[in-house]
Amino acid sequence: MKNFLSERKYLLSNASAKKIYKEIKSLPIVDPHNHANVAEIADNKNFSDPWQLFAATDHYVWEVLRKRNVPEKYISGGAMPKEKWLKMASVFPEIAGNPVYEWIHLDLRRYLGIDDIISPENGLKIWDKASAALQKKGARPQALLKKIAVETMCSTDDPVDTLKHHARMNEQAQKIFIHPTWRPDKIMNIRSKNWKDYLYSLEKKFNAEIDNLDKLMEVLKQSHDYFAAHGCVASDHGVQAPPTGIGNKDTAEKIFKMAKTGVIPSIDEAKVYINWIFGEMAGLDASKNWVFQIHIGAVRDVRDSIFNNIGPDAGGDVSDHFIDILSPLRSFLNRFDDKLKIVLYCLEPGHQATLATIARTFGSKVRLGAAWWLCDTPIGMKRQLEYIGSVDLFANFAGMVSDSRKLLSYGSRFEVFRRVLSDVLGEMVGKGQMPLCAAIELAEKMSYSEPKKFYNL
Amino acid sequence: MKNFLSERKYLLSNASAKKIYKEIKSLPIVDPHNHANVAEIADNKNFSDPWQLFAATDHYVWEVLRKRNVPEKYISGGAMPKEKWLKMASVFPEIAGNPVYEWIHLDLRRYLGIDDIISPENGLKIWDKASAALQKKGARPQALLKKIAVETMCSTDDPVDTLKHHARMNEQAQKIFIHPTWRPDKIMNIRSKNWKDYLYSLEKKFNAEIDNLDKLMEVLKQSHDYFAAHGCVASDHGVQAPPTGIGNKDTAEKIFKMAKTGVIPSIDEAKVYINWIFGEMAGLDASKNWVFQIHIGAVRDVRDSIFNNIGPDAGGDVSDHFIDILSPLRSFLNRFDDKLKIVLYCLEPGHQATLATIARTFGSKVRLGAAWWLCDTPIGMKRQLEYIGSVDLFANFAGMVSDSRKLLSYGSRFEVFRRVLSDVLGEMVGKGQMPLCAAIELAEKMSYSEPKKFYNL
C-alpha cells in the first residue's frame, strides 16, 4: 500500500523526475479552462456532503459506476447521497486503472486528510470522516481553492449569461480571480431544435430584434464587450470538426433567416452559416487579443438512453478517428495567420499528429492544448507530451487546464499533470536528451509562466 | 541466453509484475474464441510431426517465412514436413521480434520440454527431439490441453456445420468442454460469388426452400437453437465496418430475391440486406442472452496472388485506418442498448480510441475484446491495455482469447497475455497508481472470473 499515491513517488519514475517535480509542485495554479460553479465559490458555503463534493456533478464518475452495473438511481437518480456514496464504494476497487480511482483518492488525501483506500468494507467509515471534515471552515470552497494554490482560473460561460457571480467573487478577492470565458456554441448550433429559443433569449437579454446577421454580430459584440469588462481573456468553441471560418455571407444570411422561421437547415446549409459565424467570432477575439480555444473531435450524445433520460454532459460522448480535421482548419488558420492566438484541444489520439504538425507549422500563436477529457489520464498525457514535445515544442504548450466538473479537480488534475510532465522530462534527462537545468526551465514554463503570458492572466 | 523466455522474468519488468503474475499464472484457461479443430481433439491421436503441430495450419507462421524469402513450396506447398521445418529453422533467427518467434519457442519449452533456440544449425536436432516427444501419450491433444489447463473453450462454427465432433468430445469430457460459436458470416456476404451455393447448402441442411427473408430467419433460428442445445453461448461476426443492424425489410427482401437468382447486388444494395440481417441475428442472440462478438476492421484477401493460389486465411489480410466505425455502430448499439451482450474486437490501432470510448459510454454490456490478430503481440496488448484501462475499465475487459489456429496456441497466447497484463498492472503499482491488492484482484478478474461470468461459461 505504502507506494499508493505517495507524495514522493507517485508517477515519478526516476531521480530526475523527482527533482523536476520538486521545483514545480508548489507553483500557483493558473487554470485557463474549467466549468467552475462560480456561484458556489462566491457563496462559499460548506458542502452538504461527500457525494456532492466528489461525484454529484461529475459525469466522469457516473460513467464508471454505470460500467460496474450500478443502477442509475444511485448515480444521477433519486437515491440519498449517502446511499449513492456506499454504492460507489461497493464497486470502487473495480475501477482501479481509471483515473477516477486516482483522482478521488488524491482529493481525499490531499485536501481532506483521509488516506484510506475506498472499498465496500470501509465506504461508511470514509463517508463519516469526510462528512466531518466538510463541516470545517477550512473545507469551504474558497479555503479549498487557497489550499490548492489556485492563483486564477477561467470559467466557461454563455454569451447570455450574467456575470454577477464573477463580479461578486472577484470583489471578495480584490482582483480578477475567476475570469469568464465566452463560449458561443449555442448560436452556432443552428440545426439544434433549441436554436430558435436561444436566439430569442439573446434578443431578450440585449433588448434587440435580431433579424439579420449584422444585427446578430452587433448583439454578440455587445456580449463580447461585457465579458471583456469582466476580465474575459478567451473564448471557447466545442466542435466535432473545425469550421473553416470562411462562408458566403449572403447565403449564410438566407439560412439564418430561414432558421429563424423554424425551418431546420440541411447539414450543408448549416455549414455555410457555421463557417461564416465562426470566422466573425474569431475576428472579435483577434480585435481584443483574446485566445480562441477550439475543442475538436467530441461526438456528443451518442447514447440515446442517456441523452433522452438524463441529458447532455451525462456520459454519452465519444471520440471518432474518422473526421477530416485538416481541410477546414487549413482555411481557418490561414485566414487568421499571425492575427489570432489559437489553442487546439485534441480528444482523439488519432487526430493528434495532424493537430501537432499543424501547430508546428503555424508559428508561435497556434498552440496545442492539454490532453483533453478521455485523454486526460496519466497515460494519455504521457503519450501526448512525448509526441508533441518532439514534433512541436514543449515550450509552446498552451498549459494544463482542469476542465473541472467539481471544485477539487483544480487540485488533483493539476497534480497529476505536473507529475506526468516531470516524468516525461525526467525520462528524457535520464536518457541524456537534455540537461536537467533545461528540463526544469521547461517544466516551470509549461506549468505556469508560458500559459500565464499567452492567456494574459 | 539465460533470460530468454525465463519462467520468472519473461515480460515482467518489476517486482509487482512478478507478484501479480504469480497469482494468476495457474488459473484455468477459459478461451471464448478460437478456431479449434474439434475433430482433432476428439480423435485424440498423436500428431504426425512437428511441422503439423507448429506450422501447418498457422498462417501467422506462413507470412513470416514468406517475408524471409522461403519459397511457397516449403510453406503451404508440396514439400515434405521435415523439409519445411528445416527451411523454417534456416531463417528463424531473422524473425526475432515477431511474436511467432516467441510463441514457437514457448511451445517447445513449456509443452515439449525442449529449450534449444532454433537456428539453421540445430533445426534438425530440434526436429528429432520434437518428433520423439510427439510420440508420447502425453503429447496427444487432450493431454496437451490438460497440461495447458484449459477449462473450457469456444470453437468457431458455421450455421450449416454439424456439431457431432463437439458432442463426441463433450461426452468424453463429461461436461461441455468445447462450446460451439455460431458464425454466420457466409449468409451475410451476399456479394460473394459463393453466396448462392451457401444458401443452397442451408436449404439442403434444413430441408427447406428459402425463398424469402422470413423463411431465411426461420432456418437460421433452427440452426441457432441447434447450437444452443450443444452449449453455444456466443455468436461471432467478422466485418470490415460494422453494419447498422437497421435496414428496410422490403428492400432487403427484394435484394435477397434478386441475389438468389444469381445477380450480384451493388455495394449499396448489399448494405441494406446486411444491415437488416445483422439486426435480426443480434435479436436471436439477445433472446438467448448470448454474447454477440464483432471482429471489426480486417480487410481480407488483399494480396491477389495469395488468395488466387492458396485461398482465404492464408496471409493476405491487412488492417485499414480509413474506415467509418462510429456511424453504423452508433445505430446498432442504440437499437440493442442494454438488451444484448456485445464484445468489440479491434484490429486497427487507429480504431481503438473510437471503440474504447464507445464501450465506455454504452454501459456494462458492451465490452472490449482482446488485442486481435496483428495486435496480439506483447507490444500490441500492452498498448491496448494501457489505453483501455484508463478510458474504459480493466474490470470490464471481455477477456483473452487465443484465436488459435493450432492446438498449442491455447497455452502460449494466454501465457503472453497474462504476463503482459501483470506487467501493465505492475507498472501502475510501481508508479503508485493503485495498491498491489487492487491490481491482483483485477488481474484475477480479467484472466478468469469476469469473462467466465460474462460469457456464461
Added chain:
Amino acid sequence: MKNFLSERKYLLSNASAKKIYKEIKSLPIVDPHNHANVAEIADNKNFSDPWQLFAATDHYVWEVLRKRNVPEKYISGGAMPKEKWLKMASVFPEIAGNPVYEWIHLDLRRYLGIDDIISPENGLKIWDKASAALQKKGARPQALLKKIAVETMCSTDDPVDTLKHHARMNEQAQKIFIHPTWRPDKIMNIRSKNWKDYLYSLEKKFNAEIDNLDKLMEVLKQSHDYFAAHGCVASDHGVQAPPTGIGNKDTAEKIFKMAKTGVIPSIDEAKVYINWIFGEMAGLDASKNWVFQIHIGAVRDVRDSIFNNIGPDAGGDVSDHFIDILSPLRSFLNRFDDKLKIVLYCLEPGHQATLATIARTFGSKVRLGAAWWLCDTPIGMKRQLEYIGSVDLFANFAGMVSDSRKLLSYGSRFEVFRRVLSDVLGEMVGKGQMPLCAAIELAEKMSYSEPKKFYNL
C-alpha cells in the same frame, strides 16, 4: 549535465542496449535517401560559417525558431549569419525536447569537438569556436564525411538534372560514392502551374517534342537510362495518397494533351494521368531492378504565408490522418506483386498500421522505410520500431536514411537511429523476448547489411 548526449549512455536504457550499440556504432553508413548537395561535396571547400553548416539549408531548424518568435529576418531572411546564430542561441534552451536540440548539440560535439550547451550566454563563444574549427582542413565536406564513416549514399535528383557533380565526385572517390536517385515528382504534378514549364524543360534537355504519352515515356526512359549509367539504384516519389499505378491510357493521353495547352485538369482528370504514369515509372524501375521508394502522406505548403513568401520546403508541411492509403496501394502492389522492390515511407503515425500490415502481406520485396520527417525523432523511431518489429519483421526493415538537408545530418541522424534501435532491441532482450545474440544479429542487419543488399549498394 554529465549525462547529456553521453557517448556511453545517450538513449540506451539498459545493459543489453549498450552491448548492442557497441557492436553497430562503428559500422559504415549506407544512406539510401537524402538531399545531398553534391556540388558542395565535390567542390570540397571549407564552410563559410557555422550558420551555413548548421542551419542555413535546414527547414527543421527554421520551424522551431519561428515557434519561439524569432523574426523571419533571422531565419530565412537578410540578417548576417552571425546575427542569425546569436538569435538561435537566444532561444535554444526553449527548444529542448525537439530533436533539433539534440542534433545540433551532437553535431558540435561529435564532429567539431565542442561540447558546450547552447544558451543565450554562450552563443557567441560557440560561434567563435565553431568558426575556428571550420577553417581546418578536417572540416571540409569530404573529411567530415570520412569522419562520419559514410560508405555510400543516394542523393535526390530530378530527371532533367545533369549528374556532372556526381561524376566529378565519384571520379575523386574512385568508386560510386554518391548514387543519384530518380525523382520524377514534377512530371506527375499535372495540376501544378509549373507543370507546363517543366515539360518544356524536359523537351529542351532531351531535344524532343513531347506531344503524346509514348513520347513522354521515351524521354523519361532516356533519363532513367542516363541515371542508371551514373549508378542510380532507386527512384523516389512524394505523394499525399499513393496512386493506383493503373489508369486508362487513352484518357490519360487526352488529359496530357489538354494540360499541354495550358488548361489545368480537374482533380479527377489529373488522377487518371497520375495513376497511369505512376505505373509506367514503376515498370521502368522493375525492368532495372531498382528500388521504388514512395514517401506517403505529406500535405505540403499548407501555410500560405510561408509558401508565398519563402517557397516550398521551408516549413509549411503537415501530416494528415484522414487519407485513404489502402485502396490505391492495393491496386499498385497487386499489379507489381513480386516484380518490383518497393519501400513505403510513413509520415503520419495513424497510417502506420495500415502500411505495416500491407508490408507484412506483400512478401519480401515490399519493405517499410525509416520513420520519416516529423517521426524521425527518438520517440517517433522507437514507437515505429516497436510496432513494425512485431507486425512485420525487423529483418525486413528498409534501413535508416538521413533525408539530410545538411551535411552533418548523415552523422547525427544515423547515430540517433542506431541508439534507438539498440534500445528497442535491448529492451526486448531485457524482457526475455529474444536472446542477445539474435538482437545483435538483427541490429547489424538493419543498420548495414540488409539495406545494402536490398538497394544493391
